[in-house]
Amino acid sequence: MGQYNAPLRDMHFVLHELLDVTSELKALPAHADIDTDTINQILEEGAKFTSKVLFPLNHIGDVEGCRLNSDTHEVTTPTGFKEAYRQFVEAGWPALTCDPEYGGQGLPIVVYNPLAEMLNSSNQAWYMYPGLSHGAYECLHEHGTPEQKSMYLPKLVSGQWTGTMCLTEPHCGTDLGLLRSKAEPQADGSYKITGGKIFISAGEHDMAENIVHLVLARLPDAPAGTKGISLFLVPKFIPNADGSLGARNAITCGALEEKMGIHGNATCQMNLDDASGWLIGQPNKGLNAMFVMMNAARLGVGMQSLGLTEVAFQNALAYAKERLQMRSLSGPKAPDKPADPIIVHPDVRRMLLTAKAYAEGGRAFSSFVALQIDRELNHPDEEVRKDAADLVTLLTPIIKAFMTDNGWIATSEAMQVHGGMGFIRETGMEQYVRDARINMIYEGTNTIQSLDLLGRKILMDNGAKLKKFGALVQAFVEENGTDEAMNEFVTPLADIGDKVSKLTMEIGMKAFQNQDEVGAAAVPYLRVVGHLVYSYFFARMAKIALAKQDSGDTFYKAKLATARFYFARLLPETAMLIRQARSGAKPLLDLEAELF
Structure with a gap:
């Protein structure tokens, strides 16, 4: 069922040559002692685990899926999943970036980022179990009470317990203001929670002894809409004072969703029937607390598609x-054979290079954002922390939407390389396409991400955050604009930067007259800004590769060729996208709904 080998050479290039993370981390007191050898050793061990343990389970998970016992409400994961999770926990992987106060190793996010890519390349459905747990850890770490932290965080950090987030209900997905789950206060300070949740990834399984559900619900006197949502901690088993497992809580899996992909992950319909829960954070402020987990999940979903892009590319190649x-x-290119290998054909090269470029661009971009998160959390200078936070805020919807759009494109192209064999299950390619499709939908559809980027992150602050990224682009253009060898990269980078500025101003002016203009322009606008971001990183990577192309290491020649392909064949998509964004709301809204 194909192959997967972690792209360590390109990961090293991004971390050490493009971002120089070891030097960057020296400015962060919490991570100042981390050296290059430590980083590389972590990645090498991650590569072994993902290729030898997880990747062989990917097809098994897709074929077997999860099984629900309707009598006990227990879910059995596919063959090998539970054992792989045990190895993952024993090796200490869940604790890698967590707070040492709760048993974590305290390593930076930028070191974990390539590991997350490997885990998603090798088995996205499996990695969703520990991936969601980390989001629950982050939410409790920031908003939990001291008692909640001491009870739950060590178990989540070690991987002994896993976590979920329970948001969606049958009648409301993105519009959480409509949710109906109720929380009734009890005399002992707990709450009885009743309601139904759907699409809960990893909501029930046999991989860990307990599951910590973070559940959104309404208090009896809560105001309507999103201002009346509270967040509750609802464990599968209520722990005793010493941390051992106590009574089974009244939160159960009523059904497993039958899905297009990610069959190895249990996507559950969860029923709460007076389940015991405990408030996290302030009453009616639950959405603010949950956004910690949701933002982590959005970054994580981008990494899911990056992982699928890479593994699909490897197998298509x-x-x-x-x-x-x-x-x-x-x-003829292989005259000794009855036909040539299909890699000689130009359009096969186009498909392969599309996947390769989107993998390498996404790897550089996501690692940059991971480094900004580390700076936001750990830099001693408040101004540096604020600038980093603004960049993360701006770029999060682009990671989620642009990278998942690109993952869908790349996996589809990789399947096309296989021709009819790509449509057949035994090659494994059609699974990557099916698995990739959900990434454009959950954790806020890509349309929602586009509205968030344009409406909240850019127009709401008059483009202040966008200008901070634009300043990075402008500085690079000014530094390299007179270098003739860099002209083929700097000129289109400067051009797309100028076009983004003009397009943003134009949409902003239209929005003053009609807010539907934002909704009409948002999706193509995000892809245009996504291409600006990728253009910046490909130009930076090309500069390094130009300087080392005669070093004897063919890696740099390949990097240059990929950058040239990106600027020649992928960036020009922005011409169409800009015209779409400028076309406005009228072509979309002129047709009366009843005339469709």
Whole structure:
């Protein structure tokens, strides 16, 4: 069922040559002692675990899926999942970036980021179990009471317990202001929670002894809408004072969703029937607390698609080098064989390079954002922390939407490289396409991310955050604008930067007259800004590769070729996108709903 080998060479390039993370981390007291060898060793061990343990389970998980016992409400995960999780926990992986006060290793996010890519490449459905747990850890770490932290965080950090977030209800997805789950206060300070939740990833399983559910619900006197939502901690088993497992709580899995992909992950319909829960944070401020977990999840979903992009590319490349079909239009390239390998054909190269470019661009971009998170959390200078936080805020919806759009494109192209064999289950390619599709939907659809970027992150502060990223672009353009060798990269980068500025101003002016203009322009606008971001990182990577192209390491020649392909064949998409964004709301809203 194919192959997966972690792209360690490119990961090292991004971390050490592009971002120089070891030097960057020296400015952060919490991480100042981390050296290059430590980082590389972590990545090498992660590569072994993901390729040897997780990847062989990916197809098994897809074929077997999860099984629900309707009598006990217990879910059994696919063969090997539970054992792999035990190895993951024993190796200490869940604790890598967590607070040492609760048993964590305290390593930076930028070191974990490539590991997250590997985990998603090798088995996205499996990684969702510990991935969601980390989001629950972050939410409790920031908003939990001292008692909640001491009871739950060590178990989440070690991986002994896992976590979920329970938001969606049958009648409301994105519009959480409509949720109906109720929380009734009890004399002992707890709450009895009743309601139904759907689409709860990892909501029930056999991989860990307890599951910590973070549940949104309404208090009896809560105001309507999102201002009346509170967040509650609802464990599967209520722990005793010493941390041992106590009574089974009244939160159960009523059904498993039948899905297009990610079959190895239990996507549950969860029923709460007077389940015991405890308030997290302030009453009616639950959405603010949950956003800690939701933002972490949005970054995580971007990494899911990056992982799928990479593994799909690797397998399409291997197939293209072996599959013989027709002759090159310019003459035979393998005259000793009955036909040429399909990698000689220009359009096969286009498909492969599309996946390769989106993988390498996403790797550089996501690692940069991970480093900004580390700076936001740990830099001693308040101004640096604020600038980093603004960049993370701006770029989070782009990671979620642009990278998942690109993952869908890349996995589809990789399947197309296989021709008819790509449509057949035994190659494994169709699974990547199916698994990738959900990433554009959950944790806020990509349309919601686009509205968030344009409406909240840019127009609401008059473009202040966008200007901070624009300043990075402008500085690079000014520094390299007179370098003739860099002209092919700097000129289109400067051009797209200028176009983004003008487009933003134009949409902002229209929005003063009609807010529907924001909704009409948001989706193409996000892709335009996404391309600005990728152009910046490809230009930076090209500068490094130009300086080292004669070093004898063919890696740099390949990096240059990929950058040139990106600017020649992928960036021009922005011309169409800009025209779409400028076309406004009228073509979309002129047709009366009843005339559709």
